[in-house]
Amino acid sequence: MQPAYAKIAKDPRFADLVSKRNRFAVALSLIVLAVFSAFVFVAVALPGVFSARIDAGSAWTWGLIAGWLIQIFAFLITGVYTLRANGEFDPAIRSIIAEATK
């Protein structure tokens, strides 16, 4: 292993950062899978709920609203990860690399 890699491997901040980032990524992935599964489950198992109107005077159904919102949700959750990873994790990585390669 090159010396810079060996230094990073021994740096406790590296192990911390990787586990913090992995926990975050796994948690967000589980949220995404849960939301998508719930959407499909309700549609297939409870079609009555899926096609119910949100109120008597409107043609909007819960299913249609959910179909629209899940698109927006996917966008927002990629934003959440990108913000934290680019704003918090990457500067930390850069300082670990800077120290290991100096």
Place this chain on the structure above:
Amino acid sequence: MKRFNLLLASGLSGLMFSTGAFAAGEAISGAVEKQPINVTAIIMFLVFVAGTLGLTYWAASRTRSTSDFYTAGGGITGFQNGMAIAGDFMSAASFLGISGMIFGTGVDGLFYAAGFTIGWPLILFMIAERLRNLGRFTFADITSYRLDQTRIRSLSAFGALSVVLFYLVAQMVGAGKLIQLLFGLDYAYAVVLVGVLMVLYVTFGGMLATTWVQITKAILLLLGCTVMVGLALAYFGFNPSALIQSAIDNHPRKEAMLQPSATLADPLNAVSLGLALMCGAAGLPHILMRFFTVPDAVAARKSVFYATGFIAYFYILTITIGLAAVTIIGTNPAFFDAAGKLIGGGNMAAVHLAKALGGDAFLGFISAVAFATILAVVSGLALAGASAVSHDLYANVIMKGKATGAQEMRVSRIATFAIGALGIVLGLAFENQNIAFMVGLAFGVAASVNFPVLFLSIFWKNVTSRGAFIGGFLGLISAIAFVVLGPTVWVSLLHHEKPIFPYEQYALFSMTIAFVSIWFFSVTDKSARAAEDKAGFPEQFIRSETGLGAAAASDH
């Protein structure tokens, strides 16, 4: 009259074919009726071609090194790359297919739209930045990072080439049929035109031209859809609730359109389809290579963020277009033939809507954009295929990394030319064949060969060359076997009574075979090479997590 299923014109949504939801029997199955020549559409398309050739001319002056050719020198920004990734996703198939599904069946279209979008957050959380940190030009750079160059790189290059060829043929046939329907021109013209333009973009402009063609098309498509939704909302007095109520009243299934149809109810097929869509996307070489065009992990994340935004916006528009078409097209007899079927087939709802709302000029615009979409996708495919030949097979496997940049470039250009010629020949040969299964195969190979090897080589320290090679190979065999023995080919095409393999969607099975056999043949591997493979993991891990050493990727 046998109708062409436009889904073929596909991007990622190819698997929809084999779900039955899109009348798989009719898919790409035979001749379509040539329509009268549409002058507006042809003029608009020629303007697009002139513009993109101009782009290629500009890109050609900036494409000198191998890094320029494969990855646009790593100088694409996160926003531009996001737009290009979204462009790859926003295919003619999703546009016409999902709106057509809402038009014909109802809310089923929502599930496909959600399934396509929801894979992107997962790609971001799990692999986007690691791809950028580990790879240079092709995804085989990653799979063979610490594993045996000869075997694993060959396997990945072969996986990439199979996906490219299956997909390319499907696109070529789709282009030919689409141009008959939308432009009123001959099939052969379309196939040759697509082949020639694709070779021009890629050989002269490399990744830079390919990316900008994709970005241009993405902007035009989003613009076209936005205008269409605006006009549709105006039709209903800007009252979305009225639009929905009217769609329910005029839909052939009435209130039942608000609930999923029976085709979605089989859980095994549904899970299998979901897996193929998510994991297949993460195994398509022309999508994966986009992550090497940005300078670093920060830009790679931004690309996915922007891409997901554009894709989400696009699907919201597409769903609305489908709902609006139920009323505006569904109640207008002018759009139906004597037998009461929608002219041009069920996937033409969005195209008819363009005519109903914006007249011939808007119809011409949307037709030109649909055709431009195919052109943009095939260019990406040709580039991915050429990279597999020149960078993986030639430079690394045959020349053992000793080829000069100039030699590698020459091979990549010859390869692009050969892929273009092969695409044209096969496109012409398959004109009247039902080749829907080819799209299923492309996704199957991506999900069962490319994805498992890529995923495990990044994350699992104990994977060995032997395990990855045997497992990837078994994934390949099983994907092909399940397609041939399944309902699509064995029954629909070969006219046997019953399929030997009963499921239309097979990814769950072939992926399990690939993952389990990679695991088994890795843990039982006691060779010296296995020890070497495992010893390489710590360094690879640090690079994949930090990007240290990856900066060299954009140097020449």
